[in-house]
Amino acid sequence: MLKNVVYTLVIITCLCSQAWSQPQSDLREEENIYEQIYNAPLKLIDGKSTTVLQLAEKKPLILALIFTRCSGICSPYLLQLKENIKSQSADATKPFNVLVLSFDSEDSVADMVNLAKRFELLDDNNWHFAITDSITGLIKSVGFHPVWNDNIKQFDHDALLVGINTQGFIIKKLLGMRGESDVALLIESINNEFIPTYRLPGKSSLFSCFNYDPKTGKNTPGLGLLFIALPALIAMLLLFGIRFVVRSKSS
Amino acid sequence: MENIRLKKITAIWIIAVLLLFVAAITLGIIMRLNQADVMHLNPAKFYEDMTVHGLTMIGIWFVAGMAALNFIMERYVKTSYSANLIALIFTVIGVVMLWISAFVGQFHAGWTFLYPLPLRPLWDSWAIALFLFSIAVLGVGWLIWTISLMAALLRKYSISQVFAWQHLSNKNPEVETPPFVLISMISLIGVLTSLLAAVVLLILLFAEFYTHGSFTNDPLLMKNLTYYFGHTIANEMLYLGLAVIYELFAEISGRPKWKTTWYVTIAWNLTLFFVLGAFLHHMYMDFVQPESLQLIGQFASYLASLPSAAVTVFSIIVAVYRTKIKWSMPNLLFLIGTCGWIIGGVGALIDATISNNFVLHNTLWVPAHFHTYNAMGNVLFSLGFFCWFSTQFSAKEVVDRMRSLKIALLIIGGIGFLAAFYIAGADSIPRRYSNYPSELAAGKSYALLGAVSAMIYLIAIIMFFVNITKRCLKMLFTH
Amino acid sequence: MQHSLLVFFAILSVVITAVFIFVYQSSLSASEENQGMKNTLQKRGWFLLILVVVLAMFASITIPKSPYFVYAKDIPSKVIHVAAGQFYFMMSYNAIDPKNPSSDPSIEVPVNQVVEFRVTSLDVNHNFGIYDSNNVLIAQTQAMPGYVNRLRCKFTKPGDYNVFCLEFCGSGHQIMRSSFTVK
Numbered sequence: 001m002l003k004n005v006v007y008t009l010v011i012i013t014c015l016c017s018q019a020w021s022q023p024q025s026d027l028r029e030e031e032n033i034y035e036q037i038y039n040a041p042l043k044l045i046d047g048k049s050t051t052v053l054q055l056a057e058k059k060p061l062i063l064a065l066i067f068t069r070c071s072g073i074c075s076p077y078l079l080q081l082k083e084n085i086k087s088q089s090a091d092a093t094k095p096f097n098v099l100v101l102s103f104d105s106e107d108s109v110a111d112m113v114n115l116a117k118r119f120e121l122l123d124d125n126n127w128h129f130a131i132t133d134s135i136t137g138l139i140k141s142v143g144f145h146p147v148w149n150d151n152i153k154q155f156d157h158d159a160l161l162v163g164i165n166t167q168g169f170i171i172k173k174l175l176g177m178r179g180e181s182d183v184a185l186l187i188e189s190i191n192n193e194f195i196p197t198y199r200l201p202g203k204s205s206l207f208s209c210f211n212y213d214p215k216t217g218k219n220t221p222g223l224g225l226l227f228i229a230l231p232a233l234i235a236m237l238l239l240f241g242i243r244f245v246v247r248s249k250s251s
Numbered sequence: 252m253e254n255i256r257l258k259k260i261t262a263i264w265i266i267a268v269l270l271l272f273v274a275a276i277t278l279g280i281i282m283r284l285n286q287a288d289v290m291h292l293n294p295a296k297f298y299e300d301m302t303v304h305g306l307t308m309i310g311i312w313f314v315a316g317m318a319a320l321n322f323i324m325e326r327y328v329k330t331s332y333s334a335n336l337i338a339l340i341f342t343v344i345g346v347v348m349l350w351i352s353a354f355v356g357q358f359h360a361g362w363t364f365l366y367p368l369p370l371r372p373l374w375d376s377w378a379i380a381l382f383l384f385s386i387a388v389l390g391v392g393w394l395i396w397t398i399s400l401m402a403a404l405l406r407k408y409s410i411s412q413v414f415a416w417q418h419l420s421n422k423n424p425e426v427e428t429p430p431f432v433l434i435s436m437i438s439l440i441g442v443l444t445s446l447l448a449a450v451v452l453l454i455l456l457f458a459e460f461y462t463h464g465s466f467t468n469d470p471l472l473m474k475n476l477t478y479y480f481g482h483t484i485a486n487e488m489l490y491l492g493l494a495v496i497y498e499l500f501a502e503i504s505g506r507p508k509w510k511t512t513w514y515v516t517i518a519w520n521l522t523l524f525f526v527l528g529a530f531l532h533h534m535y536m537d538f539v540q541p542e543s544l545q546l547i548g549q550f551a552s553y554l555a556s557l558p559s560a561a562v563t564v565f566s567i568i569v570a571v572y573r574t575k576i577k578w579s580m581p582n583l584l585f586l587i588g589t590c591g592w593i594i595g596g597v598g599a600l601i602d603a604t605i606s607n608n609f610v611l612h613n614t615l616w617v618p619a620h621f622h623t624y625n626a627m628g629n630v631l632f633s634l635g636f637f638c639w640f641s642t643q644f645s646a647k648e649v650v651d652r653m654r655s656l657k658i659a660l661l662i663i664g665g666i667g668f669l670a671a672f673y674i675a676g677a678d679s680i681p682r683r684y685s686n687y688p689s690e691l692a693a694g695k696s697y698a699l700l701g702a703v704s705a706m707i708y709l710i711a712i713i714m715f716f717v718n719i720t721k722r723c724l725k726m727l728f729t730h
Numbered sequence: 731m732q733h734s735l736l737v738f739f740a741i742l743s744v745v746i747t748a749v750f751i752f753v754y755q756s757s758l759s760a761s762e763e764n765q766g767m768k769n770t771l772q773k774r775g776w777f778l779l780i781l782v783v784v785l786a787m788f789a790s791i792t793i794p795k796s797p798y799f800v801y802a803k804d805i806p807s808k809v810i811h812v813a814a815g816q817f818y819f820m821m822s823y824n825a826i827d828p829k830n831p832s833s834d835p836s837i838e839v840p841v842n843q844v845v846e847f848r849v850t851s852l853d854v855n856h857n858f859g860i861y862d863s864n865n866v867l868i869a870q871t872q873a874m875p876g877y878v879n880r881l882r883c884k885f886t887k888p889g890d891y892n893v894f895c896l897e898f899c900g901s902g903h904q905i906m907r908s909s910f911t912v913k
């Protein structure tokens with residue numbers, strides 16, 4: 001009986017976990033952490049001038065590096081960022097701005113205005129589109145290395161999000177197309193929320209006990225936790241089961 | 252007839268426990284001598300000793316508690332002789348398998364066999380299988396015994412009666428639940444839970460072992476399960492001993508029997524829950540465990556001490572204070588054991604505080620505190636029962652000639668051996684090191700002090716062993 | 731810290747033992763007429779209350795000092811990556827690739843600044859225990875395969891620090907070690 005219960009649970013858990021996909025992180029995300037970002041001067045599309053640190057001082061910053069001629073990852077990744085941020089529940093205690101910065105010296109303020117229009121973000125106060133004349137120092141400080149490919153007239157580059165806190169420190173980086181929970185974790189981190197652990201890429205989370213849920217800032221019980229609850233549950237069931245059996249036998 | 256069979260099997264349990272106890276203490280002394288640089292074992296050999304020492308000790312004092320519980324339970328309800336016998340046979344087979352897997356197969360993952368260490372190719376794969384099966388055999392035997400004892404109680408008492416809930420509202424209820432029945436049930440449920448945790452753990456280990464790694468486990472889950480099982484069973488076996496004290500202390504002292512009161516009921520009902528949360532304090536240094544669970548671990552560990560201190564310990568003090576008592580070996584052992592148990596508890600509470608654990612975890616402080624409430628607590632509870640059991644059937648009054656000597660040796664040896672652990676722990680000496688690096692060479696002197704004191708303790712135990720075994724053997728071969 | 735805990739423990743042990751000896755003596759000298767303790771329920775209540783208050787005080791003092799909360803709001807000046815394996819520690823300023831692990835020959839960390847160790851394991855459970863130059867254990871975290879534990883420390887004394895493994899990991903457990911310098 002007991003074994004059957006356990007096996008059934010094992011099978012159910014296996015099936016459930018198939019549906020999950022584990023986001024893959026990259027070791028390069030560990031580079032430049034807790035380093036100061038290069039304070040590049042910015043030209044915002046509303047005509048104002050500022051610097052990265054001045055912008056970050058107001059609210060923690062998510063930096064997205066793109067170029068407008070991109071026919072590759074820039075658009076889908078910006079779109080996903082927009083959707084991911086839209087799906088975050090508003091939390092006044094965890095504010096942030098998004099800085100979309102071009103790393104292509106050919107891009108002009110007008111190009112960036114068009115980009116903002118295309119994504120319908122022109123009037124969003126939390127989104128800033130900008131260009132800079134000091135891109136080399138900035139991309140070096142965040143470990144971003146685009147390479148110009150003359151055959152296709154495009155940059156080969158990563159999809160990178162850099163999280164910067166109000167003091168201008170790089171707190172967390174996300175590489176590649178990432179889900180909303182990773183973006184939420186990024187927002188937590190740049191608001192100096194210390195989470196004393198994280199998971200390494202590529203490990204199965206089949207029976208893990210907890211999954212960090214950045215929406216609530218808490219760990220949510222994973223399927224593995226079921227296995228910890230199981231012994232106590234079965235013991236209680238056995239208690240009532242035994243009483244039932246011995247009583248029906250004696251009567 | 253029934254009672255004679257029960258008497259005999261209890262006598263066999265006692266002889267087996269004491270025999271294995273002497274052997275396991277010897278292994279412990281060998282380990283301390285090796286750490287002191289007096290002996291020179293190869294590290295793998297040391298860790299085989301350590302694995303066997305740990306599991307054997309946990310095993311024997313668990314079955315000692317169960318055997319005592321079973322014997323006394325027969326006063327209230329009819330228990331199953333076959334379950335008792337099955338447990339005995341399975342325990343013997345399991346222990347033999349365990350010793351072979353370690354001493355022949357060189358399996359040495361420690362008694363906690365923390366995943367994924369046991370599955371690593373550091374020893375033959377047959378040794379892994381034999382070890383896992385030995386745990387399975389022990390687990391099955393003990394599960395059967397536990398369930399049968401629960402069934403025996405539940406045949407007579409309803410669920411609410413077995414937890415003594417009728418004592419909460421009514422001072423003199425129609426059906427009285429003796430404290431022994433209440434504590435037995437609470438402890439048995441805890442034992443059952445920990446054994447079930449071991450079943451889940453074993454299933455997951457077997458799954459990975461027999462799929463050759465195509466199925467892998469989550470190390471955090473496995474660690475939680477390991478301590479859920481390991482901590483809980485080590486804790487519950489103490490409570491088995493307490494059940495016996497609640498029954499026998501007054502009786503041996505020639506005083507009126509203890510009765511269940513509302514606060515005894517509340518205390519023990521709460522204990523059931525607190526104990527199941529306390530294992531979380533083993534995971535403090537795993538920052539991956541959510542903070543809320545870490546805090547639950549600290550609170551549960553603190554709370555678990557309240558009913559023990561305010562109800563059980565206080566009751567024993569009340570029972571003794573300015574009360575004329577017929578002191579004999581068993582109730583003296585119970586009293587000293589209670590003192591050792593609380594002192595060990597204080598050591599445990601210090602370590603169960605997260606900020607202390609940060610600098611004490613896995614130093615010798617850890618074996619220090621659990622050896623306190625085992626070697627100077629639980630062992631004395633069981634020895635008290637053994638003494639009482641082996642003398643109560645003889646027609647003439649048994650005079651214990653070397654009573655003071657035995658107790659003195661136990662206490663002197665015990666204090667020296669434990670002090671060596673505590674001081675070394677406070678000196679940051681790690682536990683489970685076969686040899687100490689030059690920076691931690693202070694550990695060697697502590698180990699020597701520990702070894703010598705443990706030998707004194709061993710002499711006392713051998714004296715008990717000779718005495719008790721002689722009387723138990725006589726019991727086996729009469730009638 | 732450890733030594734004050736030891737003294738605290740020793741005092742409590744002596745007090746507890748003294749109470750037991752006193753109670754035992756009172757029993758030896760008791761006559762048949764002695765009635766034992768009076769008002770036990772009331773005394774029990776007081777005893778419980780004192781215990782609860784003491785433990786609550788303990789909890790409220792110690793919990794904020796838990797390693798998960800200390801330095802949580804600081805920005806570490808340096809990250810040191812640690813990968814533990816049977817039976818070695820690898821330490822590096824850069825992230826360590828589990829598939830192709832490598833370490834830096836020597837590690838230096840700044841004095842009086844918060845540093846963060848990101849500790850993981852490449853095989854079984856290990857423990858990253860930091861010992862100061864007087865061989866006192868000052869901080870630790872477990873190294874669990876598949877997970878990274880972030881340990882934040884501030885070293886106030888310059889010098890050589892040793893690292894020992896504090897989780898039994900096999901026959902080479904006692905030789906597992908590493909070191910770094912605080913400057």
